[in-house]
Amino acid sequence: MSREGAEYALRARADERDRISGHLLDLESHTTYQVLKGAPLRGLTQRRWMAGQAALTALWTLYDAYRGVLRDAEQIRASRGRLGSDQLAALTELLAGRSVVLKAAVKPVEQRSLLPEVDERLTLDEAVTRMDASFQEVTDALADIDAVWSAALPRLDAADALLREVTTLRRELDAPDGAVQAHTAPADTARADTARADTASAGTAPAGVAEELGRMRAAVLEDPLGSPPAPHDLDRIDRLLAGHRADLGEALRARREYGRRREDLAAALDRVRAAESESRLAHGAVVVKIALPPRAAPTSRVDALRDELAALDASADDWLVRARRLTSLEQAARQAEEQARATAAAMYGLVGRRDELRGRLGACQAMAVRRGTAEAPEAIRLHERARLLLWTAPCDLTKAAEAVDLYQRAIHGGGR
Structure with a gap:
């Protein structure tokens, strides 16, 4: 190797060493690497990461030997302003020869031989190639684990947040509220209290969801490669919790708005009664002029609807059931009024x-x-x-x- 060639090779190797050092520092500061260092892993992930750690240990061992060769070469170059033939030969041997020495590992006694263990010698290029293979093994494991965590953990976090929201809504729904008692007879107060107690059945988080989410999170943290949560299971939990949140919201709105909606419904039933009265008057006025079949005589629904409202006031159903019954009654009242007015118009x-x-x-x-x-x-x-x-x-x-x-x-x- 010429003096100029040796100078150039040494500078290139110094740049290479700095680049490798930067990559190793980046690896050790990687978030997933930091988490894995203290994580209680198991299964496939544990085996994969143990292999990655072994590769990383080998990488550092080789890097230390590689760096030692470059340190010796830099000391030789710094010893004289102009390299002599002996220094140039030594520098050439370090930069181009098999100068990286890997000491033979001390084996357990049951694996030893009486023959001497042979150290392995590598060129700098061979050392870099082997370090790169170890680095790729580690980063591939990190990438695979990180891919599972990046896909699953945000969804688990979102599901946990949704579960907390459901739990909060349940507590709010379980809190005492006197809205129903304003329209409940004193004799039915005990039944109204029972209705509030039974609200828990509407507000309870679906059985086992919290435990299932906990198991999923533990599995994905401890063995993301072997036990990743199935997307369809996450979809199922999302649908379940979203549906439960919607049910609880509907039940809460019904409880908060029960008094107002009941008053509106009572007024709607008054309109139904008036419309049905108009329909009967129309039938009475028309039947003497126009021949009508018996089935054309108007029928009344207002009394049945009032009985349903009274039954709803005294109901021991949970608020979700009551909300749906109230909505059904409101729709029935609108339909009864529309039908009565349409009947009167048809008569005339x-x-x-x-x-x-x-x-x-x-x-x-x-x-x-x-x-x-x-x-x-x-x-x-x-x-x-x-x-x-x-x-x-x-x-x-x-x-x-x-x-x-x-x-x-x-x-x-x-x-x-």
Whole structure:
């Protein structure tokens, strides 16, 4: 090796040493590496990390020997301003020869031989290649473990946060609240207290979720490579807790708003009663004019709805069940009012239909007079039949409409 070549090689090796040192420092400061150093690992992860630690120990041993060679080379270079032939030969041997010595490891007695153990000698390039292989083994293990932790731990943290939220909602739901007693008879107070006590059944976190999350977290921390949580299990827990949170929220809203919603429901039932009364009046006014089938008589739902409301006031159901019953009652009240008003409108509409048929019959007769067909015997017969049906009370609208249609076709010569 020439003097210039030796100078260049030494500078390059010094840069290489600094780069390797930086990588090793970065490795030891890596978050996952720091966690693994004190983690109680087991299973596949323990075996993989033990192999990684052995590789890292070998790496450091080799790095120390590698660094010692470079230190000796730097001392030789610093000993003289201009290298002599002896110094150049020694420097060349260190930089290009098998100068990195790995001492033979002391083996357990049962593995020893009486023959001398042979130290291993490597060139600097061979030492770097072997160090890189050890480094890759360690970083590959870190990357695989970190990938599982990065995927699973945030989801477990989110599930734990959701579980805490469910627990908080449950405590809030279990707290005493007098909203229901404002509308509960004194005799039913004990049942209302029972309803609040039974709220725990609606607010209890799904059985075993906390324990399951704890087992998942322990498994992913202790053996992420061998026992990672299945994504479908995490999805199932997320759905379960989210659904429970929604149920608890609905139950809480029902408890907070029960008094107001009950008053609104009572007012809605008053509107139902008024609408049903209007429907009965309409039926009474129309049935004397229009022939109606028995099933057309309006039916009332308001009393049944009031009984359901009274039963809800005295209910011992948990708040989630009561919330759903209250919502169902509100919907039923709206539907009953809409149906009663629609029935009244339909009743009055039948009288309008009769009057429309009367006007149509008169228009047809006037047209027959202009055409000179009004005096035809068949026209006279059909007109008389239609007139009789339309001016008879109660009027059969179906037959009257058919009669008007027959008369109209007759005066048009059988067409429309």
